[in-house]
Amino acid sequence: SQQGEEDPQALSIQEGENATMNCSYKTSINNLQWYRQNSGRGLVHLILIRSNEREKHSGRLRVTLDTSKKSSSLLITASRAADTASYFCATYDTGTASKLTFGTGTRLQVTL
Amino acid sequence: DGGITQSPKYLFRKEGQNVTLSCEQNLNHDAMYWYRQDPGQGLRLIYYSQIVNDFQKGDIAEGYSVSREKKESFPLTVTSAQKNPTAFYLCASSISTSGSGHTDTQYFGPGTRLTVL
Numbered sequence: 001s002q003q004g005e006e007d008p009q010a011l012s013i014q015e016g017e018n019a020t021m022n023c024s025y026k027t028s029i030n031n032l033q034w035y036r037q038n039s040g041r042g043l044v045h046l047i048l049i050r051s052n053e054r055e056k057h058s059g060r061l062r063v064t065l066d067t068s069k070k071s072s073s074l075l076i077t078a079s080r081a082a083d084t085a086s087y088f089c090a091t092y093d094t095g096t097a098s099k100l101t102f103g104t105g106t107r108l109q110v111t112l
Numbered sequence: 113d114g115g116i117t118q119s120p121k122y123l124f125r126k127e128g129q130n131v132t133l134s135c136e137q138n139l140n141h142d143a144m145y146w147y148r149q150d151p152g153q154g155l156r157l158i159y160y161s162q163i164v165n166d167f168q169k170g171d172i173a174e175g176y177s178v179s180r181e182k183k184e185s186f187p188l189t190v191t192s193a194q195k196n197p198t199a200f201y202l203c204a205s206s207i208s209t210s211g212s213g214h215t216d217t218q219y220f221g222p223g224t225r226l227t228v229l
Binding site: 035041042048088100101102103104105 | 145216
């Protein structure tokens with residue numbers, strides 16, 4: 001079953017602009033992770049935020065988590081053409097041990 | 113060079129045949145996972161293994177089988193019982209499955225694209 005739902009499903013922006021994508025989930029979580037997937041490739045882990053954290057930064061990435069609203073956002077600042085990829089959120093749920101549940105993904109297109 | 117490898121990259125199968133997808137990791141991770149991804153979709157968990165000689169069904173295990181005889185290997189067999197096997201299959205591993213954070217960050221292989229002819 002899909003726990004997370006990303007919004008928007010697709011996003012097209014120009015290089016230099018910021019990209020924001022959102023993830024909503026349904027259950028209590030231990031942590032939430034964001035992954036990136038280039039077309040036809042495996043996923044790459046970007047950032048993890050624990051349930052007791054509200055914001056986290058890594059380079060041009062900023063992640064927020066609002067457990068009261070069961071939502072997270074990923075902000076990519078000063079986007080580059082190389083950021084073109086699909087981005088997935090994944091939740092590690094407190095009720096279902098031992099596995100991540102992935103969302104449906106946001107496809108980001110960054111044009112020159 | 114540490115990592116997780118999958119082979120083959122592309123696999124073609126005739127209807128009614130069983131095929132086995134390979135997944136190997138040299139990261140010394142305890143946990144390994146198999147996911148299926150359909151076009152434009154997210155990942156769905158097929159099977160996972162927290163430790164050698166143990167594995168659990170995921171959300172879509174029907175028509176698939178796995179084994180975990182060695183820590184570094186977690187092969188997936190797509191059986192003839194899987195009615196719609198054409199998909200992109202991804203293998204992943206993590207240090208453990210404690211839920212504490214960094215230990216359950218997953219590392220993915222490059223994937224195997226299976227096509228049924």
